[in-house]
Amino acid sequence: DYGFKHSEISALWQLAKKCGIEEPLSLYISENSVNRCISSVIEEAKQKGAEDSTQVQAFLEKLYKFKTRVILDKENKRGIESTKSLDANQKLSVILKGKGVFKSRILNNGTQLIILLPYQISKQSKRPEFLSESEWDGKEISVYFWRNGDAGYAFDTKVIGTGIFRSDKALFLMHSTKLDRTQKRQSIRCKCEIYAQMYIVQQGEKIEYDKVETAPGYKCLLEDISEDGAMIRIGGKGKANVRIKIQFEINGALVVMHGVIRAVEWNSQIGQSRIHFECTHIEKGMRNTVLAFVYNVIPPEQKEIHQAIEQASSEENQVQEETSTEENVQKENSSQ
Structure with missing residues (x-):
């Protein structure tokens, strides 16, 4: 179901044991066990200078898909009945x-x-x-x-x-x-504050998925993000059913997402819109960058830095917006 080859399943089991997970089957029910495996893969690949290799990115993509299923299966069983x-x-x-x-x-x-x-x-x-x-x-x-x-x-x-x-x-x-x-x-979403550039894709325009824009676009703020899309805040009134491209960085890594504006929440009092963006295309490595951010699964040497930045940011933004x-x-x- 998760797209693993037989050799990758064997490697996953060996990886579980290497991470001190006595029972590899716990990967199917334990989010923490999957986290340890993902973090180990990232750390080892980084030490070898192979974190951007096709093989490593393909294996990480399957691990993230596996992790998403573990989380959603747990949440779906946690549904309420009254x-x-x-x-x-x-x-x-x-x-x-x-x-x-x-x-x-x-x-x-x-x-x-x-x-x-x-x-x-x-x-x-x-x-x-x-x-x-x-x-x-x-x-x-x-x-x-x-x-x-x-x-x-x-x-x-x-x-x-x-x-x-x-x-x-x-x-x-x-x-x-x-x-x-x-x-x-179908995907895990997390709140964030990431500044990005937004570009309108004109009707009939040929889309180059691997193109990186160098000219500035419309400034915008990502308020939450997942591998499938984002909530975007922009100045001015947005319009639904428009194809766009957003470009931003996560922990120094470039991410480009192509997709469609599915809905718009217009606030006339502040002159801003919140855009519901559905991602229809993202490169594999960039998807893994987003997933790593969403799951906050990063190598041990970066974790303390990330936590410090996150804590400083949360303290600075304690005042919530009241409508x-x-x-x-x-x-x-x-x-x-």
């Missing part, structure tokens, strides 16, 4: 038949699931708008949410009451044990 497992502040999308889709979040989870009175953002005023509580009371609704580090879920339930919870107008919902999983992740929408929701909700 709304009683949900945490407070979990963001929700709520559908009320005939009225549309509303935003909400969990206020409290006890004998009942208590959520903020759902709202929609007005296209004209950009402020939250609410239906009266009576329009929700007793209604059947559908709820969708994305559980951090897991997957998307959906469930149907009934509004069994309305009222006030800690000064917020709220709906009281019946719990559900029938949760449908809506999506399983005016959330502030408006609290004001509007409490004033009604």
Whole structure:
């Protein structure tokens, strides 16, 4: 399933023993065991000056694919079966038949699931708008949410009451044990702050995947990244379904990703867009560079440096961005 040749499986088993892993079969269930093997391969290849060789990069690619499967298999088994497992502040999308889709979040989870009175953002005023509580009371609704580090879920339930919870107008919902999983992740994504150059691929333009741009492009910031794409912040209003190329460095290594803008979140107040970028092509060595960053699997001599930089960066960026929408929701909700 992972594309290993018989000789590579043998080498992987020998590598496991070399790394002090007594039972090689633990590689199938232990992320840490796979980490030790990957780090060993990188370190040994670096000592021999062969880290960029085709053979080493091909073997690393298979190891990363193997690691991804180990992580996702573990997470897929960790899925939830009841709304009683949900945490407070979990963001929700709520559908009320005939009225549309509303935003909400969990206020409290006890004998009942208590959520903020759902709202929609007005296209004209950009402020939250609410239906009266009576329009929700007793209604059947559908709820969708994305559980951090897991997957998307959906469930149907009934509004069994309305009222006030800690000064917020709220709906009281019946719990559900029938949760449908809506999506399983195919790649691992991590948050980051990487400055990059973005280039628009014109319609009809011949794409040269191995070309490295020397002229400056549009400046942008990668906010999260995976081997399959990234979340990109740019100044100005982005446009969906546009082919682009992004170029940046990770730990001094050049990475070029080709792909398509699948969706755009436009924030008119700050004049910026968040772009959902799907990568359709990346060279094997560059994919491994991204995966090494995502998994933070680096040789021992670089690990302390990386941790120091990461710690300094996190301390400098402790202040989180608060949106005016959330502030408006609290004001509007409490004033009604």
